[in-house]
Structure formats: C-alpha cells, structure tokens
Amino acid sequence: MSDKMADAMADPLLATRSLRKSFGGIVATDDLSLEVAAGEIHAVIGPNGAGKTTLVNLLSGLIKGDGGDIVFDGRAVSRLRPAARAHRGLARSFQITSIFADFSVLENVALAVQARSGHSFRFWRPTGDDQRLRGPAREVLARVGLADRAEILAGNLAHGEQRQLEIAMALATEPKMLLLDEPMAGMGIEESQRMIALLDELKADYTMLLIEHDMDAVFALADRITVLVYGRSIATGTPADIRANADVRDAYLGTSETG
Amino acid sequence: MISTMFGKPTAWTTTVLLVVFALMPFVAPAIGEAFYVDVFTRIMIWSIAAVGLNLILGYGGMVSFGHAAYIGIGGYTVAIFGFHDITNGFIQWPVALAISGLAALVFGAISLRTRGVYFIMITLAFAQMVFFLGVSADKYGSNDGLNVWNRSTFEVAGLDLSIDDNMTFYYVIFALLLLVIYVTRRIVNSRFGMVIQGARSNDTRLQTVGVPTYAYRLTAFVISGVICGLAGVLQANFEQFVSPDMMDWPRSGELMFMVIMGGMGSLFGPVLGATAFLILSEVLSGITIHWHLIFGPLLILLVLYVRGGLTGLIGKFERRPPGV
Ligand SMILES: Nc1ncnc2c1ncn2[C@@H]1O[C@H](COP(=O)(O)OP(=O)(O)OP(=O)(O)O)[C@@H](O)[C@H]1O
Numbered sequence: 108m109s110d111k112m113a114d115a116m117a118d119p120l121l122a123t124r125s126l127r128k129s130f131g132g133i134v135a136t137d138d139l140s141l142e143v144a145a146g147e148i149h150a151v152i153g154p155n156g157a158g159k160t161t162l163v164n165l166l167s168g169l170i171k172g173d174g175g176d177i178v179f180d181g182r183a184v185s186r187l188r189p190a191a192r193a194h195r196g197l198a199r200s201f202q203i204t205s206i207f208a209d210f211s212v213l214e215n216v217a218l219a220v221q222a223r224s225g226h227s228f229r230f231w232r233p234t235g236d237d238q239r240l241r242g243p244a245r246e247v248l249a250r251v252g253l254a255d256r257a258e259i260l261a262g263n264l265a266h267g268e269q270r271q272l273e274i275a276m277a278l279a280t281e282p283k284m285l286l287l288d289e290p291m292a293g294m295g296i297e298e299s300q301r302m303i304a305l306l307d308e309l310k311a312d313y314t315m316l317l318i319e320h321d322m323d324a325v326f327a328l329a330d331r332i333t334v335l336v337y338g339r340s341i342a343t344g345t346p347a348d349i350r351a352n353a354d355v356r357d358a359y360l361g362t363s364e365t366g
Numbered sequence: 367m368i369s370t371m372f373g374k375p376t377a378w379t380t381t382v383l384l385v386v387f388a389l390m391p392f393v394a395p396a397i398g399e400a401f402y403v404d405v406f407t408r409i410m411i412w413s414i415a416a417v418g419l420n421l422i423l424g425y426g427g428m429v430s431f432g433h434a435a436y437i438g439i440g441g442y443t444v445a446i447f448g449f450h451d452i453t454n455g456f457i458q459w460p461v462a463l464a465i466s467g468l469a470a471l472v473f474g475a476i477s478l479r480t481r482g483v484y485f486i487m488i489t490l491a492f493a494q495m496v497f498f499l500g501v502s503a504d505k506y507g508s509n510d511g512l513n514v515w516n517r518s519t520f521e522v523a524g525l526d527l528s529i530d531d532n533m534t535f536y537y538v539i540f541a542l543l544l545l546v547i548y549v550t551r552r553i554v555n556s557r558f559g560m561v562i563q564g565a566r567s568n569d570t571r572l573q574t575v576g577v578p579t580y581a582y583r584l585t586a587f588v589i590s591g592v593i594c595g596l597a598g599v600l601q602a603n604f605e606q607f608v609s610p611d612m613m614d615w616p617r618s619g620e621l622m623f624m625v626i627m628g629g630m631g632s633l634f635g636p637v638l639g640a641t642a643f644l645i646l647s648e649v650l651s652g653i654t655i656h657w658h659l660i661f662g663p664l665l666i667l668l669v670l671y672v673r674g675g676l677t678g679l680i681g682k683f684e685r686r687p688p689g690v
C-alpha cells in the first residue's frame with residue numbers, strides 16, 4: 108500500500124463500525140466494519156441475498172440498523188434521515204430502477220438539482236424556465252450521455268437509459284460519494300460497456316461504493332473489494348488479493364459468477 | 367407530470383365553461399329557468415372545494431377521504447360567529463380559514479404518517495370525528511343544524527360591500543374560483559409543486575436526493591384544507607344554513623368523485639367534474655327518486671374505463687394529446 112493510500116485509510120471518507128441488521132431470523136448485516144477511502148472505488152461483491160442492498164439501504168438511511176455506527180466525512184450519520192444524508196454528500200442509485208417515471212428526463216434531474224438548492228417552500232415562480240435548475244440538470248444529462256433524451260418521459264426510456272438517469276440524479280445532488288447498487292443490472296453487453304466507461308470517467312471526481320455482480324466490471328474498476336457472505340465481510344483487499352484468496356474462491360468466486 | 371399523461375382539458379372546454387359561469391345569471395332568467403343560477407352557484411362552490419382536494423389527491427397522490435370536514439369547519443365557523451351576533455366577514459372569514467388550516471395541520475400530521483388504505487381510513491375517521499362533534503353540539507342545533515340569519519358583512523371606511531344580493535355574491539364566488547385556480551396553478555408549477563408531485567411519483571427517491579418530503583406533503587394538505595374551508599364559508603353564506611350533514615362521509619366521497627371524474631392532476635378537471643356531477647344529479651333526481659342507483663354505476667364506469675376522467679374523455683374527442 109502506498110503512503111498516499113495509507114494516509115487516506117487513516118481518515119476514510121466512509122466507515123461503518125460493527126453495523127448490524129436482521130430481518131426476523133435473517134441476519135442481513137452481521138457485525139460489518141468497512142472503510143472506504145476518499146477517492147477510491149470500493150466494490151462490494153457477494154452472492155444473492157448476501158446483504159449488499161441492505162448495506163446500501165443502511166448507509167443511505169432508508170432502513171435503521173439494529174446497532175453499530177456509520178461515520179461519513181468525519182461525522183456520525185447513523186441517526187440522520189435519508190434527505191439529511193443526501194445533503195451531507197451521500198448519493199445513491201437503486202438496484203431496481205427508481206426514477207420519477209411520469210416526469211420528463213430533464214425534470215427528473217432538475218428535481219435532484221432543486222433538492223440541493225435550499226428549501227423548496229417556494230410557491231410562486233414556475234420551475235419550467237428556471238435556468239438555475241435546468242442549466243445544471245442539462246450539464247449532468249450531457250455527462251451521462253442523455254442530453255438528447257431530455258424531453259422524453261422518463262418512464263418511456265429504454266432500460267439502459269433509465270440506469271443512466273439513475274446515475275444522473277445521483278450526480279445532480281453534487282455528492283462527495285456515490286453508493287451504486289448494481290448499476291449494470293439488466294443491461295446488455297454494449298450498455299454495460301458504456302456504463303463501465305462512464306464510471307471509469309467519474310472515478311476521477313467521486314468516491315464510490317460499487318455493488319456489482321459483473322466480475323469483469325468489478326475487476327476493471329475497483330481499487331479494493333470487500334466480499335460479503337451472509338452479511339459478514341469475509342475478505343477485503345485489492346483485486347489481486349481477492350482473486351488469490353482461498354476463502355473467497357470457496358464461498359463465491361468458485362461458484363457460477365466468474366465462470 | 368401527470369397532467370401531460372392524461373392530456374389537459376383543452377383551452378376550448380375551459381373557455382366555454384367559464385363563459386357559461388360568467389353569463390349564467392343573465393342566461394338562466396332569460397330562458398325561464400332562474401333556479402339554474404342557484405345550481406351554478408353551488409357548482410362553483412363545490413368546484414373550489416374540488417380544486418382544493420385535487421391539489422393533494424391529483425398532484426400529491428394523497429387520497430383523503432375526509433375533506434368534507436374542512437368544508438364543515440369553514441361553514442360552522444361562520445354560522446357560530448353569526449349565532450353570537452358577530453357577522454363581520456373580516457373576522458369570520460380569516461378565522462374560519464385559520465381553523466380549517468389548523469385542523470388540517472393536526473389531522474394531516476397524523477394521517478401522513480401512514481400510507482395507502484390506512485391513510486384513507488384515518489382521514490375518514492378524523493372527518494367523522496368532526497361530524498360527531500357537530501351532531502353533539504346541542505347549543506348549535508346538533509342534527510338539525512344552524513341557520514345563518516345574516517350573511518357576512520364587509521364594511522370598510524363607511525363603504526358597505528354586501529354579499530346579500532345573490533347576483534353580487536354569485537360574482538364574488540366566481541372571482542374566488544378563478545383566484546383559487548390561479549393560485550393552484552402557480553403552486554403546482556413552483557418548486558413546491560414539483561416536490562409534491564415528485565413525492566406522489568416516487569417518495570423514496572425524492573428523499574434520497576435530499577428532500578424531506580413529509581413537511582412538504584403536510585403543507586400541501588393544509589393548503590388543501592384551507593381551500594375547502596373557503597368553500598365551506600361560501601356554502602354557509604349561500605345556503606344560510608349549516609348542518610352536520612355537510613361534513614358527513616358521503617360528502618367527502620362525492621368530492622372525491624368530482625375530482626376523479628373530472629380528471630386528477632389537471633387544473634381545470636375538478637371544475638369539470640363538479641359541474642358534471644351536480645348537473646347529472648340534478649337531472650337524474652328529476653327523473654327518478656332512485657337516481658343514486660343509476661348515478662353510482664355511471665361514476666364507477668367512468669372512473670374505471672376513462673383514464674383521466676371527463677378530462678380524458680373530452681381530450682380524446684377534441685384532440686389526441688401528443689406523445690401519449
Ligand atoms: N425488507 C426486508 N424484509 C425482510 N427481509 C429482507 C428485507 N430486505 C432484505 N431482506 C433479506 O435480507 C437478506 C439480504 O438481502 P439483500 O437484498 O440485502 O441482498 P443482496 O445482497 O442485495 O442480494 P441481490 O444480489 O439478490 O441483490 C436476504 O435474505 C433478504 O431476503
């Protein structure tokens with residue numbers, strides 16, 4: 108590990124300590140301690156039901172943990188509501204596409220811009236021609252490659268485009284960190300390649316926690332990888348470490364996923 | 367936005383209806399049907415309430431089954447002031463709107479913690495609570511209701527702006543309807559309006575991009591309650607009578623039907639719905655006393671089979687909305 112990396116690790120952007128969450132008898136997050144250094148892409152992999160989405164839900168505040176802490180950017184955020192965490196700079200995308208389907212693509216992103224532009228108790232001025240919202244929204248759309256789809260109803264976009272819109276909405280909140288829950292889910296090969304290229308480009312500007320099943324994408328993008336099994340972290344390390352790890356091979360990589 | 371989904375009532379329909387509203391006090395007597403002035407006064411009052419409910423039902427996706435309560439609260443406030451010989455409208459009206467808003471704040475704060483069917487049931491429960499409060503208020507006529515002997519008075523600097531004259535009052539209500547539609551239009555297109563529509567579309571997503579939706583939805587609920595309170599103030603003044611019946615649950619249901627029938631989430635749809643609802647019930651009740659048996663199924667068919675209610679139906683005939 109380089110000195111620079113070591114410095115970053117001493118003061119991670121995101122850290123969880125002994126995070127726990129059960130649903131009835133199912134332990135979805137089991138004493139999980141994880142650190143994401145500023146600037147890195149930290150991938151989380153694991154078989155179906157390993158607790159990856161639960162982790163993102165805990166981090167973004169959609170569900171409350173049973174115990175443990177989450178520290179983001181030097182402050183405890185475990186008790187903050189989702190909106191407050193977004194304001195601190197934590198943005199997320201969803202495994203199952205979550206957009207405003209009956210809004211236009213541009214309105215989807217403009218609403219995310221609005222969310223970080225002070226309160227919305229503004230009752231009188233129309234947003235339709237508000238360039239303080241639409242200007243930044245168009246820039247973000249251009250960045251993810253949806254500039255020419257701005258006026259289309261978001262629900263009418265192709266699946267792959269909706270995944271891009273998910274990323275655009277997260278970016279529009281001007282986050283410090285992206286929590287991406289399987290951004291390539293359901294994508295064809297070509298669309299996946301484009302998404303990988305986009306994430307690679309975004310890497311320069313954002314810290315990311317990347318949940319992904321596509322091992323090619325993970326090994327191409329990630330600086331470090333954490334392997335979850337039954338809610339527990341069984342290994343964390345560089346892609347090379349993970350590939351060489353016998354436990355991981357037994358628990359996960361040996362199965363169908365890598366082939 | 368939902369309005370683009372359903373297509374809007376065209377400018378043509380809107381204009382025709384507004385012209386009919388504007389001319390009715392002259393047209394009705396001319397064709398020997400003077401009572402239609404009263405029918406249209408009621409239509410406009412219910413339109414105001416329907417526009418108010420539509421703000422949360424159509425735009426906000428909050429299915430309140432208890433909005434007659436705010437009509438009742440507005441009406442009773444006027445009547446009770448009158449009962450105690452306070453007829454000054456500058457006192458009656460603001461207080462009536464404030465109490466409607468306060469009730470909406472309390473009921474909404476609790477109801478909005480729930481979703482779906484629970485929300486419907488709890489708004490209904492609160493409204494029935496208000497209904498029973500009216501029934502048990504012996505001093506104010508309980509079941510028999512309360513007469514409003516004098517309409518609200520408005521005297522400024524020796525000038526008497528009376529609404530005693532039905533013609534004057536008709537145009538005051540017309541002006542208020544236009545005002546309510548205009549204000550609602552500004553609201554739904556504003557940042558606030560985008561938030562409540564976003565919360566209808568996908569509340570979780572909106573929270574995760576940084577909008578604490580609860581406070582905005584509650585505010586919309588209060589605005590909606592105040593608008594219905596205004597309708598109640600007008601109703602008490604027009605009928606010169608209030609009774610618990612005006613806030614019983616069938617009234618809430620009828621109000622919902624007007625909105626759904628007219629086309630949710632379009633600005634003018636509720637006005638169309640209120641007009642169709644009241645004229646249909648007027649006509650059908652003239653034909654048979656069992657008119658509810660015809661009316662009910664008719665409404666259900668409309669709601670089930672015409673996307674966007676009457677607004678959608680008219681849109682289909684007038685022109686196809688683009689890109690839908
Ligand atoms: N809301 C919930 N209620 C009950 N059980 C849940 C809930 N959410 C998740 N679980 C359970 O917790 C475990 C972890 O689920 P989670 O969705 O986090 O897995 P995942 O790693 O994201 O899986 P996948 O790869 O299929 O997306 C699973 O056993 C799941 O059934």
Ligand SMILES: [Mg+2]
Binds near residue numbers: 159160161202
């Ligand atoms: Mg998942």
